[in-house]
Amino acid sequence: MTTPVTDPAAGPDRDTPPPLLLAVDAPSLLHRAHHARVASDLRDRGGRPAWALHGMLRQVLDAVERFAPDRVVLGFDDRRASERADRFGAYKAGRAEKHPELVEQIDRAAAMLDAMGLHTVTPAGLEADDVTASAATWARREGWECVVVTSDRDAFAHISESTKVLRLINGGIHASPLLDPAKLFTMYGVPAGHYLDYAALRGDASDNLPGVSGIGEKAAALLLEAAGSMQAVWADVEHAGGATLVAALDSLAVERNGRRVGAGVLRRLVADGAREQFEFNRSMMAGRDDLDLGLTPDVRRSTGALPLAEDAVARVAGHLGVTTTTDLAVRVLCGTTPASRGA
Missing domain, CATH: 1.10.150.20 (5' to 3' exonuclease, C-terminal subdomain)
Structure with a gap:
C-alpha cells in the first residue's frame, strides 16, 4: 500500500507517487450522459431537466474515486465563439443539431460544478480539448502526473510518460480503457x-x-x-x-x-x-497547450484542490434529487483520504 500524497509542497519522495491532476473534458461527459439517460427524464428539485447533469456528475465522481487526484480541472467549450470555426466554416458541420434540453443543461453545467467547489475553465474562443492539452503540459512541467478523461481521440496526442487518457466508452469510467504510450502503440502501431x-x-x-x-x-x-x-x-x-x-x-x-x-x-x-x-x-x-489554468502546484489549499467543503457539495449535489449521488459526492469529494490511493 502506498502512502497518499497530501501536500505537493512537501517535495518528491521515492516512496510516494507524484501528485495527480485529473483533467476532464466535461462536454463529452454531458453528451454521452444525455444520450444514455434522456429516457429517464430526471428533473432537479426546481423541475428543470437534469439527466445529463446528473450523468456527468456521476462520471466525475467515479473518476475521482478511481484515480484519487490531488487537483481536478474540468474543461468546457466556449459556445459563443470558436477560433477553429472562424478558420474553417465547415468545422464540425456534419454533427446533428443538439437537443434543446441538452443545450440548456450544458449551459448550466459549469456553474453547478463551480458552486460545488470544483474548478472549471472555459477558454475564450476555444474548447475543452485545449484545457486538457494545457493540463497535460502543466503536469509534465510541474512534475505531476495527469489523467485526461474524454471520449475525443484528439487527446491521444497528449499521452506521454506523465499523462494517460481514459477513453470513455459504453460502460462508464470503470469499464473504459486507460491508455498509456504502450497501449496506444498496441492499438494504432504509432508512438x-x-x-x-x-x-x-x-x-x-x-x-x-x-x-x-x-x-x-x-x-x-x-x-x-x-x-x-x-x-x-x-x-x-x-x-x-x-x-x-x-x-x-x-x-x-x-x-x-x-x-x-x-x-x-x-x-x-x-x-x-x-x-x-x-x-x-x-x-x-492540435490542442492549445499554453492556457493559464489557474493552478498553483505548491499551495495545498488552492484552485482545483481536494477535499471540498461538505456543505457546498451536499447542497449542490442534493439539488439534483438523487440521494445516492449526493452521498457519493460527499464521500469522494470531501474525504481527507482519496479512495483509490488509500485502498
Whole structure:
C-alpha cells in the first residue's frame, strides 16, 4: 500500500507517487450522459431537466474515486465563439443539431460544478480539448502526473510518460480503457509522440476534416513506422524526391510478405493539396497547450484542490434529487483520504 500524497509542497519522495491532476473534458461527459439517460427524464428539485447533469456528475465522481487526484480541472467549450470555426466554416458541420434540453443543461453545467467547489475553465474562443492539452503540459512541467478523461481521440496526442487518457466508452469510467504510450502503440502501431501526425493523415469525420486522399489508418501507421515522422517524410520528398521513403516502405512490405506500396503512397503524398490538407488538419487538431489554468502546484489549499467543503457539495449535489449521488459526492469529494490511493 502506498502512502497518499497530501501536500505537493512537501517535495518528491521515492516512496510516494507524484501528485495527480485529473483533467476532464466535461462536454463529452454531458453528451454521452444525455444520450444514455434522456429516457429517464430526471428533473432537479426546481423541475428543470437534469439527466445529463446528473450523468456527468456521476462520471466525475467515479473518476475521482478511481484515480484519487490531488487537483481536478474540468474543461468546457466556449459556445459563443470558436477560433477553429472562424478558420474553417465547415468545422464540425456534419454533427446533428443538439437537443434543446441538452443545450440548456450544458449551459448550466459549469456553474453547478463551480458552486460545488470544483474548478472549471472555459477558454475564450476555444474548447475543452485545449484545457486538457494545457493540463497535460502543466503536469509534465510541474512534475505531476495527469489523467485526461474524454471520449475525443484528439487527446491521444497528449499521452506521454506523465499523462494517460481514459477513453470513455459504453460502460462508464470503470469499464473504459486507460491508455498509456504502450497501449496506444498496441492499438494504432504509432508512438504517442507521432499520434497527431497519424490523425492529421487519417482525418476526422466527426470534425468534418478529411484526411489525405488515399492515406487511411493502415497506410498512415506504416508511413510513420517507415519514416519515423512526417517531418522526415516531407524532407525526403523535398530533397530526394521521396526515394528513401519508397525504399523504406517497400522494405517493410517485403519483411511482412506484403505487396510493395511505396510508389503508391508517394503519389498520394505529392498530389495537389495533400500536404496542405495534412498541415491544416494538424493545426486544427492540435490542442492549445499554453492556457493559464489557474493552478498553483505548491499551495495545498488552492484552485482545483481536494477535499471540498461538505456543505457546498451536499447542497449542490442534493439539488439534483438523487440521494445516492449526493452521498457519493460527499464521500469522494470531501474525504481527507482519496479512495483509490488509500485502498
